[in-house]
Amino acid sequence: MNTQVMEMDTAEKIASIPLDEIDVARPSLFQSDTVGLFFDRLRAEDPVHYCRESYVGPYWSITKFDDIMAVDTNHKVFSSEAKLGGIAIQDMHSVEGGLELEMFIAMDQPKHDQQRKAVTPSVAPSNLQLLEPVIRERAGEILDQLPIGEEIDWVDKVSVELTTMTLATLFDFPWEERRKLTRWSDITTAAPETGIVESYEARREELIECAMYFKGLWEQRINEEPKNDLISMMAHSPATRDMPFLEFLGNLLLLIVGGNDTTRNSISGGVLALNQNPDEYRKLNENPELIGSMVPEIIRWQTPLTHMRRTALEDYEIGGKQIKKGDKVVMWYLSGNRDGSVIDRADQFIIDRKNPRHHLSFGYGIHRCMGNRLAELQLRIIWEEIHKRFSKVEVTGEPERLFSNLVRGITKLPVRLHAR
Amino acid sequence: MVKVTFVASDGERRAVEVEEGETAREAALFNDVPGIDGDCGGVCACATCHVHVDPEWIDKVGRLMKDGMEADLLQFAEGTTEYSRLACQIPIKPMLDGLVLHVPEEQY
Ligand code: HEM
Ligand code: FES
Numbered sequence: 344m345n346t347q348v349m350e351m352d353t354a355e356k357i358a359s360i361p362l363d364e365i366d367v368a369r370p371s372l373f374q375s376d377t378v379g380l381f382f383d384r385l386r387a388e389d390p391v392h393y394c395r396e397s398y399v400g401p402y403w404s405i406t407k408f409d410d411i412m413a414v415d416t417n418h419k420v421f422s423s424e425a426k427l428g429g430i431a432i433q434d435m436h437s438v439e440g441g442l443e444l445e446m447f448i449a450m451d452q453p454k455h456d457q458q459r460k461a462v463t464p465s466v467a468p469s470n471l472q473l474l475e476p477v478i479r480e481r482a483g484e485i486l487d488q489l490p491i492g493e494e495i496d497w498v499d500k501v502s503v504e505l506t507t508m509t510l511a512t513l514f515d516f517p518w519e520e521r522r523k524l525t526r527w528s529d530i531t532t533a534a535p536e537t538g539i540v541e542s543y544e545a546r547r548e549e550l551i552e553c554a555m556y557f558k559g560l561w562e563q564r565i566n567e568e569p570k571n572d573l574i575s576m577m578a579h580s581p582a583t584r585d586m587p588f589l590e591f592l593g594n595l596l597l598l599i600v601g602g603n604d605t606t607r608n609s610i611s612g613g614v615l616a617l618n619q620n621p622d623e624y625r626k627l628n629e630n631p632e633l634i635g636s637m638v639p640e641i642i643r644w645q646t647p648l649t650h651m652r653r654t655a656l657e658d659y660e661i662g663g664k665q666i667k668k669g670d671k672v673v674m675w676y677l678s679g680n681r682d683g684s685v686i687d688r689a690d691q692f693i694i695d696r697k698n699p700r701h702h703l704s705f706g707y708g709i710h711r712c713m714g715n716r717l718a719e720l721q722l723r724i725i726w727e728e729i730h731k732r733f734s735k736v737e738v739t740g741e742p743e744r745l746f747s748n749l750v751r752g753i754t755k756l757p758v759r760l761h762a763r
Numbered sequence: 764m765v766k767v768t769f770v771a772s773d774g775e776r777r778a779v780e781v782e783e784g785e786t787a788r789e790a791a792l793f794n795d796v797p798g799i800d801g802d803c804g805g806v807c808a809c810a811t812c813h814v815h816v817d818p819e820w821i822d823k824v825g826r827l828m829k830d831g832m833e834a835d836l837l838q839f840a841e842g843t844t845e846y847s848r849l850a851c852q853i854p855i856k857p858m859l860d861g862l863v864l865h866v867p868e869e870q871y
Contacts, residue, residue, distance in 0.1 A: 412804060416803075416805070418806070456832065456835070460835060460839075464839055467839065698795075700800075705802075707802075707803060707806075708803055708806050708808060709806060709808040711802055711803045711804070711808065711809060715802065
């Protein structure tokens with residue numbers, strides 16, 4: 344948390360707000376990156392905190408590592424079901440004509456397990472390794488086109504490009520039209536309030552276009568020899584090939600959405616963290632082998648999804664607090680990832696940690712991120728290629744952050760590249 | 764305390780002491796035994812805690828049940844045998860003192 348750049352009075356104010364007035368759901372706190380100061384207080388003073396009033400209604404905040412783990416692995420009591428509100432602090436809303444896509448991230452057992460099982464083999468690392476050379480080559484091409492010594496926006500020119508490229512490669516999506524993938528990912532999760540789509544009607548239209556497009560790809564792949572891309576694998580695998588089309592589409596979009604913002608913001612967040620910690624950047628330049636442990640540390644540090652939400656199916660006591668059936672329970676991964684009682688020097692970015700995968704960014708339990716190995720693989724390749732070309736990606740101005748309490752995003756990051 | 768020995772794919776042996784009631788997954792993770800990831804937190808959801816129970820121990824540990832989540836998950840693990848189990852589904856009891864578990868080369 345960068346307290347130096349913050350106005351003193353803000354830090355003081357946060358330190359003196361009465362506990363029962365703390366509301367960490369406000370997206371502005373994430374945009375200004377001050378939410379960490381609130382989480383520090385909650386972990387120390389009221390780790391299981393009830394917020395009575397907020398724009399998303401009343402909710403519980405779980406802020407310590409072990410409590411988060413206990414909720415995340417207790418899927419019998421804490422439900423992800425979309426109809427109960429789903430997996431984010433803001434309830435999923437069913438809307439007229441909204442073309443609801445069902446995704447297993449927002450389902451409970453047993454349906455969750457059936458669907459997850461069907462899709463799992465397509466992202467098995469042994470399969471993904473086959474795609475590594477293509478991802479590497481294409482990452483190299485993108486990086487080679489960047490101007491040296493000029494100020495550019497790293498987010499737009501690099502993070503978005505690289506993420507779109509890896510998605511297109513994973514799905515063997517027609518290369519010239521690859522930005523469609525990013526667009527569809529954005530609208531899948533978008534509500535009109537965000538400005539990404541004009542209305543639910545407009546969103547529906549676009550999603551139908553997306554459905555037709557994937558239907559075409561599916562039909563093409565099913566008539567070809569099996570290949571390594573995810574669509575071909577799903578079209579040929581006994582577990583998925585007879586899936587009803589809308590179910591296939593829901594699962595496919597979940598894979599796209601799951602890997603889009605999260606990967607993009609990890610790429611941006613890594614550059615920012617290295618710049619804020621020059622000693623770590625030096626370590627990396629002296630010993631690029633550290634990329635292996637730096638990647639999970641970046642994912643902890645960035646925490647691309649700040650939280651997941653559950654709904655209590657029965658009364659339950661946690662940390663001495665009585666949670667009632669039907670209550671909204673928010674597991675703040677961003678806070679748990681800074682919990683010094685579990686993670687050594689949790690408030691520092693350290694690229695050679697002994698146990699760097701011990702973090703909450705991928706969640707735990709039956710919903711634990713299915714793309715965790717894939718995400719690490721992509722980021723490792725990308726960082727290896729960045730390292731080969733640039734001795735430094737220098738941040739030259741203030742980053743801008745996303746106005747969202749769910750996606751911890753960086754929307755702008757001015758940088759200058761130094762050739763190796 | 765109960766003694767459990769993990770044998771790595773290259774033959775290296777690691778003996779650890781485990782508290783009764785912990786699982787074989789925890790025995791590995793809490794003692795930094797390499798090769799067991801246990802990603803999902805031990806709730807039988809990720810199959811990254813796959814082990815081969817030493818044939819001499821399989822009857823005491825119990826064989827994989829044909830129906831159920833554990834068998835479903837192991838379907839997708841690499842290199843499964845009739846001795847395959849998920850370490851998070853093996854609670855450590857005094858009768859397992861001396862247990863030997865083989866760690867596969869890869870968890871995927
Ligand atoms: C750094 C990158 C990523 C982060 C931080 C991340 C984070 C998460 C989190 C927090 C969850 C929910 C865990 C829970 O509820 O306990 C999740 C689920 C999921 N993620 Fe990721 N993810 C990332 C990359 C990816 C990628 C690349 C894919 C694509 C394959 C992906 C696919 C999924 C899927 C399919 C689920 C649903 C799993 C289920 O409900 O069983 N994720 N991810
Ligand atoms: S730890 Fe995930 S299945 Fe055992």
